[in-house]
Amino acid sequence: MQDRNYNADDCIDNPKSVFTVLTPKEKEFLKQNYTCAFYKKGEIIFKEGDKPLGLMILAEGKVKIFKEGVGGREQIVRMAKPVGFIGYRALFAEENHTATAVAIEDCVSCIVDKESVFRVMRNNADLSMSVIQSFASELGFSHDRTVTLTQKHIRGRLAESLIFLKDTYGYEDDHKTIKIYLSREDVANLSNMTTSNAIRTLSTFAQEGVIAIDGRKIRILDLPKLERISELG
């Protein structure tokens, strides 16, 4: 965790961030009240129980957010991508973090001081509405996931997870390879199954020609079929 030569202002000026609704003056204000941090792959960004210090914006890299369940078994509840918030739920609920965030690859994250965020939000209703919309979408996603993970069978759960990863991170230049490289264990923790079963089911999908596996690289060969598997449960 150390600073690098990343241009810190990028995440506030980034056209894909929610900050596009801000006035130049407000952007300037935020830029004066934030710090940037670098995280190596595998590093913990925040932990269950930590107090949120401010609004964290993931500027570069990918992050998994998970909760520890029965017997320390982890369930991934969210996958973050740039440019997006991380740890904002706890901040706005005025609680400590109820989940842990770990860098999947090297990351750059900016933290805007809590007071500054709240001050800008008081004056700019558009920002508040953006935050509300983020929450509303996220909650919808969480409800969907609850139903999927509890009701679908292993194949359906894995298929849906692969589609979710594709939708979230997109493809590499070949338009087939999912643009994120997870361990089998992470795939399992995302899909509510054991690592063994994730490995087994991925192999089966590969045998059936739905996907191709090369180490952690997963290529989707037959998306319609994958969607069908996901639908059927």
Added chain:
Amino acid sequence: MQDRNYNADDCIDNPKSVFTVLTPKEKEFLKQNYTCAFYKKGEIIFKEGDKPLGLMILAEGKVKIFKEGVGGREQIVRMAKPVGFIGYRALFAEENHTATAVAIEDCVSCIVDKESVFRVMRNNADLSMSVIQSFASELGFSHDRTVTLTQKHIRGRLAESLIFLKDTYGYEDDHKTIKIYLSREDVANLSNMTTSNAIRTLSTFAQEGVIAIDGRKIRILDLPKLERISELG
């Protein structure tokens, strides 16, 4: 679904509602832009796919919100109580409803016109912040639920559901009976299990002296033990 002699202004003036942060003028404005509706027990308030018309406030009664999953099997994602919002996720996400709401008992609900809500929120940051906080809490609850429903065993899931119902609706005057009367099927749909297993497990709990059952009336006799069952998974 018909109007009754319920004093419609109650839900906006109610000290437990989020509207306490409004100025008298703003309250007056909202009161001029909303309608009230009465729903009989078992009636559908809104359905998956419906377009949200405004911000619904549950003024009286209890409501279950559920999603249809694999093979039409329903999963209850939320239990609403007065005074609280219902159907607000879809409204703020600018989507159609992704879940269905059904009255568990006779209900009164007020709908504040969408435009009016948004207008007041633009001018009153406190209201926006209240909405944000509602969302943040709800999302935390949903994440918790995902982990519970996927990882805990039947006994743990049922125990947690009973505690959840107690925390949400409280006790009757005897300080033991949970103040909501659900069918075994609803208990099952809340706890991700079949009706048969809900019945069976409730019986077991009763035999063990943890709870007492009298029809749909459930009395918690040994809360610490119930909490232990929930903890263990």
Added chain:
DNA sequence: GTCGAACTGTGTTGAATAACACACAAAAGT
């Protein structure tokens, strides 16, 4: 009050999947 439908309760069977055990490969540290 009577009928039918929905709800509740209990036993049996079978399928899904977690748990475990182990072998091998790859990566990381010394």
Added chain:
DNA sequence: ACTTTTGTGTGTTATTCAACACAGTTCGAC
């Protein structure tokens, strides 16, 4: 280069729980 650790892959066993079947009971409608 060697060891240690971590990740991957595969077979076997054990357990949980859904599915099904059926009987009794309560509730609501007529």
